[in-house]
Amino acid sequence: MTENARLAVGDVAPDFTLVDSEGAKVSLSDYRGRQVVVYFYPAAMTPGCTKQACDFRDNLSELNDAGFDVLGISPDKVEKLAKFRDAEGLTFPLLSDADKSVMQRWGAFGEKQNYGRTVQGVIRSTFIVDAEGKIAKASYNVRATGHVAKLRKDLGV
Template sequence: MSARLEPGDEAPAFTLPDADGKQVSLADHRGRKVIVYFYPAALTPGCTKQACDFTDNLELLATAGYDVIGVSPDSPEKLAKFRDQESLRVTLVGDPEKTVVAAYGAYGEKQMYGRTVTGVIRSTVVVDEEGRVARAMYNVRATGHVAKLIKDLDL
């Protein structure tokens, strides 16, 4: 189980390929707030709901100064299919080695269908303009999470 991040921690730097294979770095977003959310797998019902919720609220978030990056262990090809099939506008990046997922504390044991499994823990980390963790939420629900996040951020 990876250590969870706390507000004030330095957000772990990362560079990962997006749905088009282009490298995306957290450093590219310096000076803006970034919502980095971790989800188990593209093209699954819960992850689709969450990605669509972020897409539906992207304008509101962007206007408030937030960029959104979704991270999963998927390949760029699968991410492209997910983006195109669901008309997603959020930046999706793949972490097949799960190094970034682990660095953010979003990998470990979780309950799934009544049994304990090891995998990506649905999590959201808000990074401030200086690259520090403003808030870190773990074991979030796919449905309703974006609305709760918007409320928590006073947007």
């Protein structure tokens, strides 16, 4: 098993077009001219991913007011994302990367430790993409709990 190359500050953010929980296509390039928080999470409706998504939901107005949009990406199917959105009242786009191709290009899929074992899976990661489409911040192996508060502090939001 090999680890995908990780993105670093200054790299061009790999563009993508994915389907959201409504079935509509969403591209990173749609957000050019705005700053975007792109976060990758393993699975909708699991405890950690729910906590993280709800933290983004609860802090969304402050992030938006500071000029940041939020996109959540997981390998879940569109139907599961719609249930997750409805169950938790999520108000930002949840995107389906079922074949994990976007995650691989962003370095958010590969080897990770899970309960002391090395496994292949989604690496919980968060990126800030600047208005020009470049990586302004790249964080891998983030914790679900407390991550949004740390992100806000780092961004001065």
